[in-house]
Amino acid sequence: MAFEKNVFNKTSRTDSEIAFLGGMTIVCKSSTDLFLYVVGSSHENELMLVSVLTCLFESLNHVLRKNVEKRWLLENMDGAFLVLDEIVDGGVILESDPQQVIQKVNFRADDSSLTEQSVAQVLQSAKEQIKWSLLK
Amino acid sequence: HLEKSAVLQEARIFNETPINPRRCLHILTKILYLLNQGEHFGTTEATEAFFAMTRLFQSNDQTLRRMCYLTIKEMATISEDVIIVTSSLTKDMTGKEDVYRGPAIRALCRITDGTMLQAIERYMKQAIVDKVSGVSSSALVSSLHMMKISHDVVKRWVNEAQEAASSDNIMVQVLPLSHTGCFSVCLCFELCILHLFFLLSNDALCIFITSHESPLFDFIESCLRNKHEMVIYEAASAIIHLPNCTARELAPAVSVLQLFCSSPKPALRYAAVRTLNKVAMKHPSAVTACNLDLENLITDSNRSIATLAITTLLKTGSESSVDRLMKQISSFVSEISDEFKVVVVQAISALCQKYPRKHSVMMTFLSNMLRDDGGFEYKRAIVDCIISIVEENPEGKEAGLAHLCEFIEDCEHTVLATKILHLLGKEGPRTPVPSKYIRFIFNRVVLENEAVRAGYWKFLGYRDMPLLCPLDRCMMDTDDEVRDRATFYLNVLQQRQMALNATYIFNGLTVSVPGMEKALHQYTLEPSEKPFDMKSIPLAMAPVFEQKAEIMFVATKPEKFAPSRQDIFQEQLAAIPEFMDLGPLFKSSEPVQLTEAETEYFVRCVKHVFTNHIVFQFDCTNTLNDQLLEKVTVQMEPSESHEVLCCLPAPSLAYNQPGICYTLVRLPDDDSTAGTNPQEGGERSKNASQLELLTVGANLWFFSKMKYGLMLVCAVCRPVTSACPQRERQPLTLTFASVPLPSGLSTTRAFPLAPRAADVPG
Numbered sequence: 001m002a003f004e005k006n007v008f009n010k011t012s013r014t015d016s017e018i019a020f021l022g023g024m025t026i027v028c029k030s031s032t033d034l035f036l037y038v039v040g041s042s043h044e045n046e047l048m049l050v051s052v053l054t055c056l057f058e059s060l061n062h063v064l065r066k067n068v069e070k071r072w073l074l075e076n077m078d079g080a081f082l083v084l085d086e087i088v089d090g091g092v093i094l095e096s097d098p099q100q101v102i103q104k105v106n107f108r109a110d111d112s113s114l115t116e117q118s119v120a121q122v123l124q125s126a127k128e129q130i131k132w133s134l135l136k
Numbered sequence: 137h138l139e140k141s142a143v144l145q146e147a148r149i150f151n152e153t154p155i156n157p158r159r160c161l162h163i164l165t166k167i168l169y170l171l172n173q174g175e176h177f178g179t180t181e182a183t184e185a186f187f188a189m190t191r192l193f194q195s196n197d198q199t200l201r202r203m204c205y206l207t208i209k210e211m212a213t214i215s216e217d218v219i220i221v222t223s224s225l226t227k228d229m230t231g232k233e234d235v236y237r238g239p240a241i242r243a244l245c246r247i248t249d250g251t252m253l254q255a256i257e258r259y260m261k262q263a264i265v266d267k268v269s270g271v272s273s274s275a276l277v278s279s280l281h282m283m284k285i286s287h288d289v290v291k292r293w294v295n296e297a298q299e300a301a302s303s304d305n306i307m308v309q310v311l312p313l314s315h316t317g318c319f320s321v322c323l324c325f326e327l328c329i330l331h332l333f334f335l336l337s338n339d340a341l342c343i344f345i346t347s348h349e350s351p352l353f354d355f356i357e358s359c360l361r362n363k364h365e366m367v368i369y370e371a372a373s374a375i376i377h378l379p380n381c382t383a384r385e386l387a388p389a390v391s392v393l394q395l396f397c398s399s400p401k402p403a404l405r406y407a408a409v410r411t412l413n414k415v416a417m418k419h420p421s422a423v424t425a426c427n428l429d430l431e432n433l434i435t436d437s438n439r440s441i442a443t444l445a446i447t448t449l450l451k452t453g454s455e456s457s458v459d460r461l462m463k464q465i466s467s468f469v470s471e472i473s474d475e476f477k478v479v480v481v482q483a484i485s486a487l488c489q490k491y492p493r494k495h496s497v498m499m500t501f502l503s504n505m506l507r508d509d510g511g512f513e514y515k516r517a518i519v520d521c522i523i524s525i526v527e528e529n530p531e532g533k534e535a536g537l538a539h540l541c542e543f544i545e546d547c548e549h550t551v552l553a554t555k556i557l558h559l560l561g562k563e564g565p566r567t568p569v570p571s572k573y574i575r576f577i578f579n580r581v582v583l584e585n586e587a588v589r590a591g592y593w594k595f596l597g598y599r600d601m602p603l604l605c606p607l608d609r610c611m612m613d614t615d616d617e618v619r620d621r622a623t624f625y626l627n628v629l630q631q632r633q634m635a636l637n638a639t640y641i642f643n644g645l646t647v648s649v650p651g652m653e654k655a656l657h658q659y660t661l662e663p664s665e666k667p668f669d670m671k672s673i674p675l676a677m678a679p680v681f682e683q684k685a686e687i688m689f690v691a692t693k694p695e696k697f698a699p700s701r702q703d704i705f706q707e708q709l710a711a712i713p714e715f716m717d718l719g720p721l722f723k724s725s726e727p728v729q730l731t732e733a734e735t736e737y738f739v740r741c742v743k744h745v746f747t748n749h750i751v752f753q754f755d756c757t758n759t760l761n762d763q764l765l766e767k768v769t770v771q772m773e774p775s776e777s778h779e780v781l782c783c784l785p786a787p788s789l790a791y792n793q794p795g796i797c798y799t800l801v802r803l804p805d806d807d808s809t810a811g812t813n814p815q816e817g818g819e820r821s822k823n824a825s826q827l828e829l830l831t832v833g834a835n836l837w838f839f840s841k842m843k844y845g846l847m848l849v850c851a852v853c854r855p856v857t858s859a860c861p862q863r864e865r866q867p868l869t870l871t872f873a874s875v876p877l878p879s880g881l882s883t884t885r886a887f888p889l890a891p892r893a894a895d896v897p898g
Contacts, residue, residue: 001173001174017401017402017403017438018402018403018406018438018440018441019438019440020410020440027403045366045369045370045373045407046369046403046404046406046407046410047365047366047369047403047404047407048366049403050401050403051366077165077168077169078161078162078164078165078168078199078203079199081165081168081203081206082199082202082203082206085202085205085206085209085239085242089242089274089277089278089281090246090277090281092277092280092281094273094274094277095273104235104238104270105202106198106235107199
């Protein structure tokens with residue numbers, strides 16, 4: 001955990017997408033309140049690491065229905081685990097096409113929790129609907 | 137937040153029937169989460185949880201099953217008796233549900249050890265050639281992991297892997313190539329091959345790329361124009377890493393990297409600048425064309441990129457650009473963190489040595505940096521840099537010393553202050569006006585702490601009497617060591633004899649300190665009338681001068697280059713009459729171990745490549761002390777195009793005395809044996825190069841054309857026969873692990889012709 005903390009401290013502030021720490025190349029992507037990292041040895045092709053990161057992000061995006069946030073990730077941790085398992089196995093890249101990953105994981109995020117919306121949000125979307133219908 | 141004991145308690149519901157998939161899933165997730173957070177699970181509790189989880193196989197919920205696989209993988213090393221799930225996994229692996237098969241294979245391979253591997257071997261072989269790409273790639277990746285456990289067994293799956301590689305599956309894996317077994321998973325053939333180059337030993341690579349006109353090099357160069365950035369980058373990287381690459385060959389790679397420097401993607405810029413940095417170490421002139429792009433990168437928002445750009449520029453900068461470079465760096469340095477700063481300072485240090493005339497510019501810059509805030513490592517790096525200028529550059533001495541004096545006036549790091557004082561003591565007397573520095577030293581002595589005060593004594597190269605005043609003062613110092621040293625030195629100086637000064641003050645201890653410690657200890661143990669004799673201590677070794685190593689931001693592997701070894705071989709081979717007409721020795725490979733550790737013989741193979749021939753040198757050692765082996769040869773079975781001309785046996789191998797036997801092979805003159813039909817090339821040699829496995833792809837068939845072939849083949853193992861008992865004459869066979877051979881040469885066996893049991897040395 002110490003390593004992870006170190007990486008987080010160094011990269012979260014500067015919003016850098018790629019860094020070199022502790023002899024390893026690290027690529028990073030952030031979304032709302034989540035940071036995704038892929039760590040590889042310094043001999044790895046950095047672009048490969050980036051493609052893995054992108055694949056991870058896209059797959060999670062789909063699994064979590066576009067809400068890549070801490071809350072939904074924790075709710076659907078199992079889906080996240082499965083996605084990770086399909087992308088990398090023991091350090092070897094298994095797949096880097098998000099479509100393939102999604103297909104293999106075949107995971108549906110918990111519908112009920114994701115569609116939970118606050119009253120304000122419901123009102124907002126209702127307002128939108130009315131606006132559009134008036135414009136027609 | 138999660139409590140491990142609570143979660144494990146919850147896991148008891150796994151035993152209930154009917155199984156509630158949602159709840160069980162939730163709990164499994166929690167367990168996995170804890171494991172990933174580094175939570176420690178004791179063996180008992182892990183085993184209990186594991187067994188409970190096995191009950192979940194009864195459920196048909198897909199997600200639950202998949203999570204079970206994950207749990208199996210995670211717990212494989214911490215739980216006992218994990219192999220009980222083998223049958224369930226094997227069932228899933230060969231079952232109808234495609235979605236289970238891949239993950240089941242991967243889970244199975246995590247729990248399988250060497251002994252069990254043969255049991256599941258046929259399943260694995262089937263899986264590798266399965267039509268479903270997920271199954272095939274899972275099986276291949278698992279084989280990769282299994283290589284580490286049981287090299288021999290996995291090697292037998294090579295044929296299946298070859299078949300798999302010819303499928304349309306876009307996730308192609310490159311299989312064990314060298315005898316160390318390198319794997320790579322790539323997106324396309326080109327990337328495969330290129331990554332392959334990266335993994336190959338220097339050895340094989342040199343033999344491939346005999347000149348920049350070779351088709352292999354053309355292939356790599358063509359990849360520079362590929363549409364995928366990843367392939368382009370990998371190609372550029374491969375070219376850079378080629379040993380003995382000329383500047384002309386580097387040029388296209390460098391220009392591609394130059395383009396990447398202005399890419400909007402940070403990863404690409406980073407990759408480019410990092411690779412350019414590596415190039416700059418060996419061929420700085422090749423990178424100068426990129427200087428402008430690199431200068432733009434100094435202001436990059438990503439600090440790693442900026443620092444790399446700076447350090448590269450520092451390596452490639454010309455003397456005229458030093459001023460400008462320093463200006464750019466000074467604005468940049470304040471924004472980066474300490475560890476980057478240290479890297480920059482080290483690069484500056486290297487630059488100082490390269491352009492000694494620019495010392496004044498750099499000294500100003502360094503002194504400014506010294507005044508700024510910074511940690512110990514940073515300040516030390518700067519001080520070291522200035523010291524090296526002072527020591528090596530007579531023109532920069534005074535300025536350097538002045539800056540350092542200013543620094544110690546307000547320096548919080550004792551170590552640095554002491555170091556600088558030592559330096560003043562050494563260099564001060566050599567300056568035109570040494571007394572300038574006395575003031576600084578005196579202040580230090582009066583104001584600083586004990587360590588600094590004690591370190592002051594080195595300064596006593598001065599013959600000025602005023603110096604002795606502070607000495608007097610120090611005799612009254614509160615610290616013991618200071619007082620002792622003061623008294624000692626005062627006495628010596630008051631003798632006013634140069635010889636004494638020299639022995640006791642100037643020259644350091646010429647004996648080794650641990651030696652002295654030991655000798656003194658001895659002396660105290662044995663009471664003796666004689667005084668202690670310094671001469672009884674062994675002299676210290678000559679001081680090792682620090683190498684001014686190249687500062688590397690990223691560590692690279694050192695190149696193996698031993699020209700003298702090749703000369704030795706050349707001489708040895710030329711001395712043998714059969715090999716005299718072979719022409720110049722092109723290249724000798726590194727020795728390759730052919731036998732496993734416990735076999736009766738130890739055999740190493742060195743390949744010597746000549747223009748039209750290869751000489752295989754087998755260094756054999758007999759490890760059986762009751763056998764004497766005579767007329768030992770290694771028999772090779774080449775394919776049609778390669779011809780074994782002769783074998784020179786090792787006359788006799790006594791126990792533990794190595795002997796050499798040679799085999800001379802002629803290479804085919806006509807390179808068109810490969811043919812244009814890729815399929816033919818692939819089928820011709822089942823046991824031959826694995827790279828031919830990839831000849832089904834476009835444009836790769838030319839590999840077989842290469843004159844020196846590919847030194848990467850897995851030889852098929854033959855089972856070893858039992859060791860010959862004493863007093864019997866029997867031919868013995870050896871088993872080899874995979875042997876790197878040129879393509880076309882298949883298996884290798886050894887036949888000592890007649891072990892003679894009578895003579896048993898030792």
